[in-house]
Amino acid sequence: xxxxxxxxxxxxxxxxxxxxxxxxxxxxxxxxxxxxxxxxxxxxxxxxxxxxxxxxxxxxxxxxxxxxxxxxxxxxxxxxxxxxxxxxxxxxxxxxxxxxxxxxxxxxxxxxxxxxxxxxxxxxxxxxxxxxxxxxxxxxxxxxxxxxxxxxxxxxxxxxxxxxxxxxxxxxxxxxxxxxxxxxxxxxxxxxxxxxxxxxxxxxxxxxxxxxxxxxxxxxxxxxxxxxxxxxxxxxxxxxxxxxxxxxxxxxxxxxxxxxxxxxxxxxxxxxxxxxxxxxxxxxxxxxxxxxxxxxxxxxxxxxxxxxxxxxxxxxxxxxxxxxxxxxxxxxxxxxxxxxxxxxxxxxxxxxxxxxxxxxxxxxxxxxxxxxxxxxxxxxxxxxxxxxxxxxxxxxxxxxxxxxxxxx
Amino acid sequence: xxxxxxxxxxxxxxxxxxxxxxxxxxxxxxxxxxxxxxxxxxxxxxxxxxxxxxxxxxxxxxxxxxxxxxxxxxxxxxxxxxxxxxxxxxxxxxxxxxxxxxxxxxxxxxxxxxxxxxxxxxxxxxxxxxxxxxxxxxxxxxxxxxxxxxxxxxxxxxxxxxxxxxxxxxxxxxxxxxxxxxxxxxxxxxxxxxxxxxxxxxxxxxxxxxxxxxxxxxxxxxxxxxxxxxxxxxxxxxxxxxxxxxxxxxxxxxxxxxxxxxxxxxxxxxxxxxxxxxxxxxxxxxxxxxxxxxxxxxxxxxxxxxxxxxxxxxxxxxxxxxxxxxxxxxxxxxxxxxxxxxxxxx
Numbered sequence: 001x002x003x004x005x006x007x008x009x010x011x012x013x014x015x016x017x018x019x020x021x022x023x024x025x026x027x028x029x030x031x032x033x034x035x036x037x038x039x040x041x042x043x044x045x046x047x048x049x050x051x052x053x054x055x056x057x058x059x060x061x062x063x064x065x066x067x068x069x070x071x072x073x074x075x076x077x078x079x080x081x082x083x084x085x086x087x088x089x090x091x092x093x094x095x096x097x098x099x100x101x102x103x104x105x106x107x108x109x110x111x112x113x114x115x116x117x118x119x120x121x122x123x124x125x126x127x128x129x130x131x132x133x134x135x136x137x138x139x140x141x142x143x144x145x146x147x148x149x150x151x152x153x154x155x156x157x158x159x160x161x162x163x164x165x166x167x168x169x170x171x172x173x174x175x176x177x178x179x180x181x182x183x184x185x186x187x188x189x190x191x192x193x194x195x196x197x198x199x200x201x202x203x204x205x206x207x208x209x210x211x212x213x214x215x216x217x218x219x220x221x222x223x224x225x226x227x228x229x230x231x232x233x234x235x236x237x238x239x240x241x242x243x244x245x246x247x248x249x250x251x252x253x254x255x256x257x258x259x260x261x262x263x264x265x266x267x268x269x270x271x272x273x274x275x276x277x278x279x280x281x282x283x284x285x286x287x288x289x290x291x292x293x294x295x296x297x298x299x300x301x302x303x304x305x306x307x308x309x310x311x312x313x314x315x316x317x318x319x320x321x322x323x324x325x326x327x328x329x330x331x332x333x334x335x336x337x338x339x340x341x342x343x344x345x346x347x348x349x350x351x352x353x354x355x356x357x358x359x360x361x362x363x364x365x366x367x368x369x370x371x372x373x374x375x376x377x378x379x380x381x382x383x384x385x386x387x388x389x390x391x392x393x394x395x396x397x398x399x400x401x402x403x404x405x406x407x408x
Numbered sequence: 409x410x411x412x413x414x415x416x417x418x419x420x421x422x423x424x425x426x427x428x429x430x431x432x433x434x435x436x437x438x439x440x441x442x443x444x445x446x447x448x449x450x451x452x453x454x455x456x457x458x459x460x461x462x463x464x465x466x467x468x469x470x471x472x473x474x475x476x477x478x479x480x481x482x483x484x485x486x487x488x489x490x491x492x493x494x495x496x497x498x499x500x501x502x503x504x505x506x507x508x509x510x511x512x513x514x515x516x517x518x519x520x521x522x523x524x525x526x527x528x529x530x531x532x533x534x535x536x537x538x539x540x541x542x543x544x545x546x547x548x549x550x551x552x553x554x555x556x557x558x559x560x561x562x563x564x565x566x567x568x569x570x571x572x573x574x575x576x577x578x579x580x581x582x583x584x585x586x587x588x589x590x591x592x593x594x595x596x597x598x599x600x601x602x603x604x605x606x607x608x609x610x611x612x613x614x615x616x617x618x619x620x621x622x623x624x625x626x627x628x629x630x631x632x633x634x635x636x637x638x639x640x641x642x643x644x645x646x647x648x649x650x651x652x653x654x655x656x657x658x659x660x661x662x663x664x665x666x667x668x669x670x671x672x673x674x675x676x677x678x679x680x681x682x683x684x685x686x687x688x689x690x691x692x693x694x695x696x697x698x699x700x701x702x703x704x705x706x707x708x709x710x711x712x713x714x715x716x717x718x719x720x721x722x723x724x725x726x727x728x729x730x731x732x733x734x735x736x737x738x739x740x741x742x743x744x745x746x747x748x749x750x751x752x753x754x
Contacts, residue, residue, distance in 0.1 A: 076558070078562075149736065150740065152740070153739065153740065153743070155555060155558075156485075156486050156554065156555070156558050157739050159486075159555070159558060160486065160690065160694075160735070161735070161736050161739050163687075164687070164732040164733075164735045164736050165732075165736065167728065167729075167732050168729045168732045168733060168736075171725070171726075171728060171729045172729060174725070175725045175726060298683065299566070302562055302566065305559075305562075309559065348577075352573065352577075353570040353573060353574065355566045355569070355570060356569065356570025356571070356573070357570075358563075358566065359562065359563040359564065359565065359569075360566075360567055361563070362559060362560065362562065362563035362566075363544075363545055363560045363563035363567070366549065366552075366556050366557075366559050366560045367545070367549065367560065370552060370556055382553075
């Protein structure tokens with residue numbers, strides 16, 4: 001199998017070399033822009049597919065954010081959903097009627113159509129394109145706050161602490177129906193019902209919000225956000241900070257000895273990773289028209305981690321591929337398979353066990369191909385190097401014979 | 409506790425500083441103790457009742473926490489799927505009672521028989537399941553970086569949770585075989601319920617048996633040797649792979665027993681009970697010092713008490729957040745736990 005993969009990779013590399021990188025980038029962008037037109041022409045029910053694609057764009061952004069923390073900086077974060085939750089709640093607060101009492105019930109409006117049928121709409125309403133950056137800043141701040149206590153932890157302890165944060169954040173939102181921790185009396189979340197409806201996206205220079213039936217517009221907003229994020233990711237990866245992340249991931253002590261500031265480097269990873277989570281959270285909150293605590297379960301953190309791992313930790317293109325494949329499968333592929341278990345006399349929906357299926361992928365991938373489909377070259381070397389280094393670790397198959405001195 | 413502080417204390421430090429240092433190092437325990445005293449002074453009867461509920465509930469966490477601590481002690485892996493093994497234990501025992509036709513109307517002798525059969529079969533199933541998990545998900549990754557088996561563990565946990573989801577899609581009720589809400593007797597005005605007595609009666613013999621097994625048998629000795637130094641253990645003729653499997657079996661047996669007790673103690677079982685229970689029990693294991701058997705039991709009891717006090721004073725909605733906050737505090741400020749020694753993570 002490995003030779004087949006190797007030859008495939010050589011062929012792929014040869015094809016890639018036919019054209020310079022910027023041409024490839026252009027080709028993909030043009031394809032992405034034409035995508036709604038293409039599926040309109042080719043598929044009989046394009047709305048389903050387009051809806052799944054819109055969700056996918058948001059998941060790709062989240063996967064890229066998590067990739068910064070897990071792939072670049074090597075900090076296993078199992079609570080990434082917390083940042084999605086914070087971002088989504090920011091749009092819930094700044095783009096709905098949640099705080100109906102502000103400004104004497106007249107509401108605050110920034111570049112949004114402010115007049116309802118009966119006078120000004122109450123609540124805070126800020127244009128979506130400002131909210132995404134407000135939310136990104138706010139979640140980045142929370143990334144630092146939640147990341148700071150974990151700086152001294154490594155490996156599995158770090159993973160569990162981030163998991164605990166990921167569980168605490170949604171619960172805090174859920175229970176903050178009358179102030180937070182009993183302070184104040186503002187309702188921040190409507191409890192389990194969540195905040196709904198969320199303002200529709202409208203362009204800052206236009207006064208008409210997108211209709212919820214007009215999926216193409218949402219798609220283009222998401223695509224623009226994604227292109228921005230990919231550009232940002234590539235520039236970051238090659239920057240001084242990006243190289244510092246990789247150095248910290250490979251060997252913390254050596255990195256520190258070379259003058260890398262560990263605290264600052266790790267906190268930047270948390271902050272930027274979190275900011276992208278918030279970025280995607282605002283978009284999803286707005287698209288789904290509701291912000292609801294049930295959306296932010298642990299399974300989602302693992303789902304996004306699964307995208308990063310299956311695609312190839314640390315490789316931007318791999319992560320994008322992983323996210324597109326898994327998210328499209330989740331939103332579009334699995335529902336199509338719902339009838340299959342019935343044919344075998346089983347009574348359940350495939351969609352209800354989606355996390356089990358992704359868990360299975362995670363397991364198989366980790367055992368058979370831990371570096372992912374499109375591995376980052378460095379990351380792969382690290383994984384292999386660890387294998388060589390720890391060859392004398394417990395239970396190694398290779399040295400089992402040598403030590404076999406058991407009594408017969 | 410003492411063992412951890414001795415090497416850090418220079419010989420000539422005056423006693424007053426040493427006391428301050430002790431408080432500094434044990435600030436979490438000092439705060440928890442102080443909190444308990446404050447609550448006790450405010451409302452002695454309620455607090456005693458909470459402590460009772462917490463201790464009997466804590467025995468379940470202790471049994472699960474032992475599984476985490478046994479496995480972590482031997483291969484330094486957080487067996488993330490352990491909570492799900494516990495859930496399967498609950499499911500198996502309830503199914504067994506369904507098959508046997510045991511209900512709350514069944515006579516005493518038959519009930520005792522049904523409980524024993526349910527306990528034994530649940531334990532066998534979970535023990536085998538845990539060993540299988542090790543074989544499928546962890547053994548192929550012995551040489552991989554440490555995070556790889558953690559990720560497969562998460563995958564395994566999701567698979568099992570979905571098996572549970574298919575098995576019982578909605579919360580199910582267990583037959584009330586022990587009349588769990590009925591009072592036996594009361595001490596200082598605190599009623600002791602059937603369920604409290606039941607949890608203790610099942611747990612204590614298991615703990616004694618475990619201590620005997622780990623401390624007093626050849627296999628236990630092999631486990632301790634492997635935990636200390638796997639390579640040296642292999643050189644001494646210990647079959648390390650088999651010892652690790654045995655450890656997983658032991659952890660699984662205890663999780664199965666915990667699952668059976670949980671089903672009768674709480675009366676309801678559902679497919680996602682394992683996730684929360686697993687995290688709570690893991691908190692308990694870390695609190696007691698992961699890798700330390702005594703620590704896991706004490707940690708389980710402490711977490712049980714913290715939960716029941718939090719239920720009373722802050723409401724049940726906040727209790728999970730309280731437990732997770734404690735998990736974070738312990739892992740960040742005292743990763744070696746109550747009885748543990750400095751870990752590599754610290």
